[in-house]
Amino acid sequence: MEVKTPVLTAQEHALGLKQYFDEGANRAQEIGNRGPLKLNKNGELEREILEAFEREGFYVFEGVVEPLELGDLRVEIDSLLERAPTGRYSRVDKFGRPAFGEGFKRGTYTFIKPLSDPWGGTDLLGGRHPVQMTQPLPSDDAPKETVHLIGGMCQIMKSGLRLYGHPSLLAVAEAINGKDFVPFNEAVFVKQPGLGGSVAWHQDGVTHWEAPNWDPGIHGFNFQVQLYDSTPANCLWVIPGSHRRGKADIKSMVAENDNSELLPEAIPMPCKAGDVTIANRQILHCSFANTSPDLRVAMTFGFHRRSSVLGARGALSQGADLVYDEKTVFERSRVIAVAIDARQQYFPNEKRYQYHPFIGLEDHYRWNEENYDKVIRDYNLQDLAI
Numbered sequence: 001m002e003v004k005t006p007v008l009t010a011q012e013h014a015l016g017l018k019q020y021f022d023e024g025a026n027r028a029q030e031i032g033n034r035g036p037l038k039l040n041k042n043g044e045l046e047r048e049i050l051e052a053f054e055r056e057g058f059y060v061f062e063g064v065v066e067p068l069e070l071g072d073l074r075v076e077i078d079s080l081l082e083r084a085p086t087g088r089y090s091r092v093d094k095f096g097r098p099a100f101g102e103g104f105k106r107g108t109y110t111f112i113k114p115l116s117d118p119w120g121g122t123d124l125l126g127g128r129h130p131v132q133m134t135q136p137l138p139s140d141d142a143p144k145e146t147v148h149l150i151g152g153m154c155q156i157m158k159s160g161l162r163l164y165g166h167p168s169l170l171a172v173a174e175a176i177n178g179k180d181f182v183p184f185n186e187a188v189f190v191k192q193p194g195l196g197g198s199v200a201w202h203q204d205g206v207t208h209w210e211a212p213n214w215d216p217g218i219h220g221f222n223f224q225v226q227l228y229d230s231t232p233a234n235c236l237w238v239i240p241g242s243h244r245r246g247k248a249d250i251k252s253m254v255a256e257n258d259n260s261e262l263l264p265e266a267i268p269m270p271c272k273a274g275d276v277t278i279a280n281r282q283i284l285h286c287s288f289a290n291t292s293p294d295l296r297v298a299m300t301f302g303f304h305r306r307s308s309v310l311g312a313r314g315a316l317s318q319g320a321d322l323v324y325d326e327k328t329v330f331e332r333s334r335v336i337a338v339a340i341d342a343r344q345q346y347f348p349n350e351k352r353y354q355y356h357p358f359i360g361l362e363d364h365y366r367w368n369e370e371n372y373d374k375v376i377r378d379y380n381l382q383d384l385a386i
């Protein structure tokens with residue numbers, strides 16, 4: 001006999017998860033792994049922070065992005081949401097105007113049905129999300145589709161490009177992946193209250209699990225810059241230490257947990273606006289359908305070790321016919337150089353980050369119209385996804 005899972009309303013979903021959220025928040029407090037982003041006198045990330053990140057696979061840096069910058073980011077995100085098409089096949093925004101995003105080779109917006117899980121239990125993105133999450137019913141007045149992701153932040157948001165050149169964040173990338181670190185990709189996760197979908201349990205990396213030189217850091221890491229305070233109900237959840245245990249059998253983990261996605265070892269990473277999280281791309285993570293009253297916007301961008309990417313084949317958003325050779329890696333890395341300059345022009349008193357592969361090439365990668373067309377426009381066609 002087929003067992004039917006009852007469909008929950010948004011309210012039932014929120015109430016049903018409350019105890020799990022509270023218990024997770026308590027477990028998170030015990031682990032800690034959060035505090036200010038501390039660099040030593042040489043501008044390097046403090047050793048104990050790096051060790052804590054390597055041990056647990058995540059860290060929350062508190063109060064990194066200052067209110068002025070946060071304000072700029074919010075204004076641009078608000079405008080991108082205002083000017084978004086009304087759905088995946090629409091070319092007009094909610095006011096009937098031509099929608100934003102025409103003219104880029106790769107689409108800016110990803111839409112989903114409200115409160116749905118677009119990837120869980122599908123073959124999408126390398127089949128890395130094997131189990132679908134609970135999909136509560138949205139309210140009757142919910143739109144048919146909602147923005148789930150905004151891609152290409154460096155070409156569509158000046159504040160996004162400047163954030164990409166943030167000196168302390170790039171110092172963290174250097175500490176984790178070496179001085180010659182290289183980009184991965186960028187995506188803004190938008191979880192509107194009562195509408196935002198879930199992201200099923202997964203590990204990000206898809207290419208290097210069987211590599212003879214596999215190690216916990218081989219698939220790189222992601223930053224998430226939080227534009228608003230977030231809570232266990234809308235934030236990212238992780239299983240601490242899971243990045244060190246190889247590829248997880250997520251299907252069995254859920255099956256052994258009475259077919260529940262509420263995995264017992266997981267903890268949330270709630271943040272204040274301006275906090276920045278880092279997560280190893282091998283850590284098991286998810287986020288739940290946002291049945292809370294709070295908006296979450298997470299500017300997500302990652303970096304790799306050069307050695308993980310050079311010679312690898314495209315994966316995830318990239319076709320397997322693309323090989324990441326020296327030229328592709330160099331061209332995609334130019335975005336970091338231009339971002340650093342864009343930031344310096346806007347925040348002239350801030351100490352500029354020295355990106356090792358581009359030392360001596362700074363004059364070629366100034367932030368100006370010419371380099372917008374040459375380096376930034378459609379840069380995401382060269383994302384280095386593994």
Ligand SMILES: O=C(O)CCC(=O)C(=O)O
Binds near residue numbers: 199298
């Ligand atoms: O931030 C989220 O809600 C999901 C992020 C995520 O799963 C990812 O970056 O791989």
